[in-house]
Amino acid sequence: MNSDKMLDAKGxxxxxxxxxxxxxxxxxxxxxxxxxxxxxxxAKNDLSAWATRTGHELLNTAxxxxxxxxxxxxx
Amino acid sequence: MTENKEKTTIVxxxxxxxxxxxxxxxxxxxxxYDHDVTIFFTFWGLNALRKDExxxxxxxxxxNMFAKMMPRGANRLGLSKMNFGGMGPKMIKHVMKKHNALxxxxxxxxAQEQGVKLVGCTMTMDLxxxxxxxxxxGIEYAGVAAYLGDATDAKVNLFI
Numbered sequence: 001m002n003s004d005k006m007l008d009a010k011g012x013x014x015x016x017x018x019x020x021x022x023x024x025x026x027x028x029x030x031x032x033x034x035x036x037x038x039x040x041x042x043a044k045n046d047l048s049a050w051a052t053r054t055g056h057e058l059l060n061t062a063x064x065x066x067x068x069x070x071x072x073x074x075x
Numbered sequence: 076m077t078e079n080k081e082k083t084t085i086v087x088x089x090x091x092x093x094x095x096x097x098x099x100x101x102x103x104x105x106x107x108y109d110h111d112v113t114i115f116f117t118f119w120g121l122n123a124l125r126k127d128e129x130x131x132x133x134x135x136x137x138x139n140m141f142a143k144m145m146p147r148g149a150n151r152l153g154l155s156k157m158n159f160g161g162m163g164p165k166m167i168k169h170v171m172k173k174h175n176a177l178x179x180x181x182x183x184x185x186a187q188e189q190g191v192k193l194v195g196c197t198m199t200m201d202l203x204x205x206x207x208x209x210x211x212x213g214i215e216y217a218g219v220a221a222y223l224g225d226a227t228d229a230k231v232n233l234f235i
Contacts, residue, residue, distance in 0.1 A: 012175060015100050015107065019103055019107045019185065019189065021107070022109070050107065054108060054109065
């Protein structure tokens, strides 16, 4: 999937993946897509909850070799 | 946008490392949700805000005793369980580093960076003999009414 920005949150522990995701989304324009890679096992539920509540759109998720990938479109 | 911001308030009453870490992780998470976040520090929770080094302030006998007996700052807090005379905190700090978790001082810094409002309860500061000069910079000072003012609008209110 295409993205406008990539955030590498691998190795970061809670609450940093969500904190960094928020910061990265803030730097994007509406409609742009942020790609996030994380290894924290809670990240899957954390980021989908975060995206839903903050009104951004979680376009897609994937998991590869223990890396969780997210594509979030800024509202 | 700032008008419609959700709010989260946390009262940190406890002065133990594990409880303070929990409070600051929730605060940082809520800030990532773009909430206006307030942590209100009262009683033993105030010790998490003390500066590492001793501040040159004048105190009475009792206040001095309190100052010596209470942990001076986020790095010196004990654990609520398995403290083992100070070995527990050393062990947990080691494990946290191993798992890339932020230390309490780092969590406090991140919270301040994210605009979390840290408020010291002035009444309990008087009781424990703590003065503004002994606490971290960038802290606000208030009482129960200011806390309730924030808490009334907040959907998340925690007492830790």
